[in-house]
Amino acid sequence: MNQATDLIAGAPTVFMWVASFFAIFFALIVFVSSNPISCAVALMGTLFSTAALYFSLGNFFVGAIQILVYAGAIAVLFVFIVMLLDLKPQKLKNLPGRLPHFLFSGLVAGLLALFLFRTIDLVPKATEDSSASILSATQYAQYFLSQYQVPFQAAGLLVFGAILGAIVLARGHLGKKEHS
């Protein structure tokens, strides 16, 4: 029984409880709030709480990537778009007409949660050293250049295509002739 085993099979620490509580709380705010800017800020809170969970699991590299890419790039992009387009809070218009929609969505999500919670007990407990799964940046580089070489190249192609698509979309004269 070493420290890495205690991290999985042992009881969670107070830090983990706090981070879990904030992750779920901010996710609830994303769902409940009608103001897009508070949704974006709550999403950022969830991302930071999840990064704290990664840190408490000992997975520091993934936590750093989570903060840098998710909270640093994606969430800031959301805040930027909401402020650029000046999106107003949306009131729940014609709620009676949308009530079946809400009920059906809640039913689907609730059944999904129920089903997933029943599968938790099927997961085996970690009994031995689980630190083999915690990679450092060097090990990530070695994996991506040997075992996962093809997916890594494909991911690079995907990012290249996304950059090209974003540039074409942002220039704004799609399907039109140049005027000057």
Added chain:
Amino acid sequence: MIATGQLIFSVAIFLFCFGALTFFTKRSAVVALMGIELMLNGVNLVLVQAGQIYKNAEGTSLVLFVTLVAAAEAALALSIFVILYRKYGTLTLENFRSLKG
């Protein structure tokens, strides 16, 4: 007392289900995309935890790919939203029905 693995899986399930609810019920396209990000975040949590339980590196390697795809998707979707806003003046999803037969 529950184990740490169960706590992490529960948090992941809550994140995924709240993300799905957000995606299903919100009328604003930007907030619906935030729901997708929440769902991806829950999946990332499961991948890290399952990789630690099964003691291999696949889980933590997949997390980086998921993060990368999420970043590319967010950048493209948000630039599409800017164009939609220029063209229609709104981002409410019910107004985009030009594909409705």
